Every structure is written in structure tokens, then in C-alpha cells.
Amino acid sequence: MGNKEDLLAAARACVYERGFAATTARDIANAAGVSLAAIGYHFGSKERLLTEALTAESGREIGDALDERIKAASKDGRSPAEAFPLVWNDIAEVFARNRQMLVASVENVIRIHRTPSEAAHMSGLLAEAVSELADLVAQSHPELSDDQARAIARLYFALLNGLALQWITEPEGELPSGDELAVAIAALASRS
Structure with missing residues (x-):
């Protein structure tokens, strides 16, 4: 998988584990093994990534x-x-x-x-x-x-x-x- 697919999978895993309110951009980036900047690059925002x-x-x-x-x-x-x-x-x-x-x-x-x-x-x-x-x-x-x-x-x-x-x-x-x-x-x- 590429960074974008890794971020999508990590976002789902974090939300399933923690819920929306407790999931941070850093949680998602860490779970995906990418930098925080990758979220902005691929999706523009954490909110768009989650959606x-x-x-x-x-x-x-x-x-x-x-x-x-x-x-x-x-x-x-x-x-x-x-x-x-x-x-x-x-x-x-x-x-x-x-x-x-x-x-x-x-x-x-x-x-x-x-x-x-x-x-x-x-x-x-x-x-x-x-x-x-x-x-x-x-x-x-x-x-x-x-x-x-x-x-x-x-x-x-x-x-x-x-x-x-x-x-x-x-x-x-x-x-x-x-x-x-x-x-x-x-x-x-x-x-x-």
C-alpha cells in the first residue's frame, strides 16, 4: 500500500479503537507510519481523511x-x-x-x-x-x-x-x- 491507502486504513483502525473524539491526526499518522504532513498532502485535513x-x-x-x-x-x-x-x-x-x-x-x-x-x-x-x-x-x-x-x-x-x-x-x-x-x-x- 502507498501512504494514502495506509492513512485510510490507519484512520479506520484508530476510529474503531478510540472513537472520533479521541482520534488525533498524530494517532493516525503514527499508525500509518507516515508524517503528519502526509495527511494534509493527501486529504487536506484530518476531517476529510476520516470522511x-x-x-x-x-x-x-x-x-x-x-x-x-x-x-x-x-x-x-x-x-x-x-x-x-x-x-x-x-x-x-x-x-x-x-x-x-x-x-x-x-x-x-x-x-x-x-x-x-x-x-x-x-x-x-x-x-x-x-x-x-x-x-x-x-x-x-x-x-x-x-x-x-x-x-x-x-x-x-x-x-x-x-x-x-x-x-x-x-x-x-x-x-x-x-x-x-x-x-x-x-x-x-x-x-x-
Whole structure:
């Protein structure tokens, strides 16, 4: 790995071990075996390094798991409505495999909220994530219009974040199943 990759890995390790508040730039640089100046050179600030480190990890672990679920659920010509519950059934298993990262991500959201430049950066990253998710939904269900695929992607993104936060708060609690969520959406749709 190069210095940039070493810094990303070290930032994640430090946050997982110490939390955001207790992690210093020096901790990260020491763990990566690089100078403090390397953080500024590669990322501009410790805050940007932390955002990039967790966003990359979240995308790789949670995002890839959601992508796999969407692809698997749409096999055999299932409609979006038929695929929906399959995407969300047992999602807690994905969260359990990524507990440290999810907790760190929640801490990061609070930190970002208080840092306007990071909030603007994260807004762009979130828009990109939804756009990529919409592309995947459209590929998985070519019968959907672009607007429909984007709306489903936004729903999936909101559900993912909401269910993850609920799971972090109460890991032993019961999340709604994909089947229950599908019943709720069908009930809402039938009332329109």
C-alpha cells in the first residue's frame, strides 16, 4: 500500500479503537507510519481523511451487500414489488457483520453536521451513492422509467440508513422484515 491507502486504513483502525473524539491526526499518522504532513498532502485535513476512510469502507461493505441483494432479488424476472422483500429480509445480518463501521459512521454523521465543508462534501457523496443505486435498480428492472428507478433507489437508501440506525440503537431488537415492509408499502399504495 502507498501512504494514502495506509492513512485510510490507519484512520479506520484508530476510529474503531478510540472513537472520533479521541482520534488525533498524530494517532493516525503514527499508525500509518507516515508524517503528519502526509495527511494534509493527501486529504487536506484530518476531517476529510476520516470522511473518506469511512465512506469508502461503508460503500465497500454495506453498499456492496445491498447491491448483491438487489441483483439476487431481481433474478428470474421478478418484478420490483416481488424483489423488494428479498432485498430487505435478514438485513440485520449485514449490519451485524459491520457493527464497528456502522457505529463509526453514526459518529461521523454528527461530526460532519458540525463541519460545513465536510457536510457539503458528504452531500455530494450521498448524491453519487443514490445515483449509482438508481443505475443498479434500472439495470435490474429495465421495465422501470428513470424516475421510478431513482425513486426506488432513494427509498432503498432511506430504508438502509434508517434500519441501520435502528439496529445500532438496539442490535438485539427486531427489525421489520422485508415482507413486513412490503405489506406496509402495499397498504399505502392501495389507499391512494
